[in-house]
Structure formats: C-alpha cells, structure tokens
Amino acid sequence: MSPAPRRPGRAGGDHRDDRRDRRDRADGTASRDARRPAVREQATPRRIAFDVVHAVSAEDAYANLVLPQRLRRASLHGADAAFATELAYGTLRRRGFYDAVIREASGRDLDAIDPAALDLLCLGAHQLLGMSTPVHAAVDETVGLTRPLGLARATGFVNAVMRRISERTAPEWAARLLRGVDDPDERLAIATAHPVWVVVALRAALEREGRGGELEALLESDNVPARVTLAALPGLAQPGDLGEEVDPTPYSPLGRRAASGDPGDDPAVAAGRVRVQDEGSQLAALALSRARPVAAGERWLDLCAGPGGKAALLAAEARAGGARFTANEVVPARAGLVQRALAAVDPAVEVRTADGRDIGRTDRHGFDRILLDAPCTGLGALRRRPEARWRKRPDDVPELAALQAELLDAALDALAPGGLLAYVTCSPHPDETTGVVDRVLDARPEVVRVDTAAVLAGVTRAPLDLGSLDGAVQLWPHRHGTDAMFIQLLTVPAAPPSAPAADSLGA
C-alpha cells in the first residue's frame, strides 16, 4: 500500500508555472474558501493549523508562506505559535501515513470523505500519533472544530474516527498498515511517510556512495524539523555578532545555529546583514567564492538566483574581493526577492530577469565565476518543506533534468576560459545531479571536474565526512545536519599561451 494516496492541490492539474504564479499572487493569503469563517473569529493554534493544511490541500498553497502570515494576523507567539507550527508542519510531513490510517480507521475511501473533514482528521491523527497531546484533548478539540468549520454534519463521523485512531499507537498503526507488504522500499515508505518513488530515488542516491544502509536514517531525518542556522554576511557582520550563547555551525565558517525564538526579531537579521540560511547552502556558495583567491575585477554571475539567499552571500564575498556581481532570475516576482536580498549588501548590484538558457548567447565567455543553483525537485530539503514530498511527482524529474542540462550547457558557454562554475542542486536525485553533469560533460570534453571535496576541505571549520563521488560533494541531513546539497565545481582550462611564431624568435 502506498502512503501517497493524495497530493496537495487537488484543485490543480494545471501547468507548473500557472501553479507557481497563483501561489505568488496568493502570497500566503491561504484559504479563500468562502464557506470557511475568517480566521480572526477563531484564531486558536488548532484553527490556524487547519487553515494552513487546508490551504495546501485545497489551493496548492505553500505552507511556509501561509503559516507565518496566519500567525502574524492572529498575533500568536511563543508556545502557541510553536504548537500551531508543529501541528501544521508535522501533519503535512506525515500526511500520507495519516491518510492511510484514516482510511483504515474509517473503513472509507478517502474520496468519500469531505476534504475539509479529512484535513481536520489528519490534524487530529497527528495530535494522537505524532505529538504527546492527551487523547481527550485531541479528540475533544478536533470534534469541537467541526461546527466553526461548517462541518456540523460530520461531527459524529469525526468523533468516531478519532476514537478509533486513539485505540492504537503510531507503531501499532504502522504494523497494521505493513501487513502483507513485502517490498522493502514500500515498507520504508509507509513507516517513514514518504512516497515510494522518493524512497527509491534516495536509495539510489545513497548507493552511489556505497551508503545504501543509511536510507532509513535519511528518511527519519526528513521528519525532524531542521534547526535554524544563520549566516553572517562577510564584511557586513561577524559570526560573533550573533551572540555567544548560540553554537557555531560545525562546518560553515560564517554560520551560527539560531537561538530559540523568531530569528527575524534579531536586528541584524531584520537589516539583512545576517541571513537565515541552511549550512549546506552556505557551503555551496563558499565552495565557489573561496575555491581560489579573488582577482579584483572578476565578473561573477548567479544564474538562477531567486529568492536570493546564495546571491546575498556571493555578493558580499564579491564585494570583499573586488569582484563585480550580477544576479539573474527568470520569474519576475522572484527577481524582486533577489533585489530585496541584495539591498543590504549592495543596492547597485545588477539583477536581470531573463531565461538562463540564453546566457551563453548573450554573454559568451562573460563571467569568471558562475553559480548555477538549478531548479530541482528539492528532495534534499524535505525537512524544511513539509508538504513537498507529496507535491512532487516522478515525472517532474526528467522534465527538470532536461532544463538543468540546458542551463548547465548555457552556463558553460558563458564561462570565461579558466573560470569556475558551481553546479548545485538541493536534491540528491542521481538524475538531477551526477546524471546531468555526466550528460553535459560527455559532449564537452574540454570541461574539467574540480575536486570539490578538496576545495571544501579548505573552507570548512571541521572536516566533512564525504563519500566518493567523482570530485563532487553530496551533503546529507542525517550525516551533516544540512540539506542534501549536491555541489560540483567545473572549470574550462584557459588555452595555453600560443607559441610565439617562428620568425618572431629570429629564426
């Protein structure tokens, strides 16, 4: 039995860009379903969590955009905000598992359950099976939300299913769902709440390094919220400015683990001098900027820059070294986010809005360093994108891999001889990482893989325990505590100086 019977955005079926535009327009306003009373009337943590989960399932919204806005509008802070966050994100992460439990407990197909009642039951299931909420509170509070949500007719059903779910623990439900399932990937998919195709892809990614035995640890780590890490932008802030009480990140020389509370309350974060940024993303940017000393006047490009996290770090590094930095992003709304991210570093940085596949034609050999942080499935960042695993589809992979290869080809055309290019994804999927690099380099024998592990060894605070991957670096959440970033540095050697003509030697 697959634990992925549904996916966010049942109203969807539309094109990827249309969905993204709709989410950009929605900018986190979430459920505009007229049947649901406005959130102000019921701004409890559980009601907010419901609104977030329902916005994801009914409107294909992004939880990490909707939730902060909901919390702000309801003025929810501290323990209440933490409860709403864990309830919404935990439910979304384990959605496939809870759907399967509800199907079993109710004896009904999911399609036969009112979608809002199903969302409410998933939230209730997470309180019972994934949080330590007392049974009476989980059941009473879930049932108590049916009327305010316009689900009065489902009250008896919700009550009965909640009581049925409460009769077993999470491991007992897992054992029940696993009865008769023999395939090891399917079993892991059910037990860790991942779609089977994601389990298969992650197994293949680990097996490239001979680390298939770590699969379960990796899948479990996807269900643990990522610790918030901060990066002090060079020249604008010092890691020490982040306070003595926060731990340095183990690897990034710029990073600190954030103290509890909202990092946005820190004035340096609010001013953009310190950024909330995964440690793996910091390392991806630093691999490019610190691979070799910066020569004044170098031209740097971030080809796919939105929303601008790595661009801000690279722009700060470029400024410190006297290089000129340009950012590019194809989606106008995201190019605006890049502009905002760069404002604190250098408001004069050029931000272009163009299709990166054209860069080889418009700027042939135009840049000395290029970051290609390619659009990808994001399978390496499932900890911080709670609903993403259910949103992605296996057929997203070939479509993205084709785009990644085109972007890499164009970026190599835009690289000056002797320049450096970092091909980066926040997915470890072999088809999006080594597969793309292999394919593009097969047709370009002049391109050389730089030993990226050796470069990072000169950058990190502590040595990274890395697998062997033909010069590339693959970070892992369960191993390094970072997103699963893939980083491959490439170069096109400068042509050797041509031999002087014979007559100029006076022969």
Ligand SMILES: C[S@@+](CC[C@H](N)C(=O)[O-])C[C@H]1O[C@@H](n2cnc3c(N)ncnc32)[C@H](O)[C@@H]1O
């Ligand atoms: C993985 S994200 C980049 C994240 C960014 N480097 C950061 O650290 O904040 C990939 C970006 O590429 C953009 N993109 C997708 N297709 C593109 C194209 N053909 N040309 C340029 N950018 C593109 C997406 O809109 C997205 O913003």
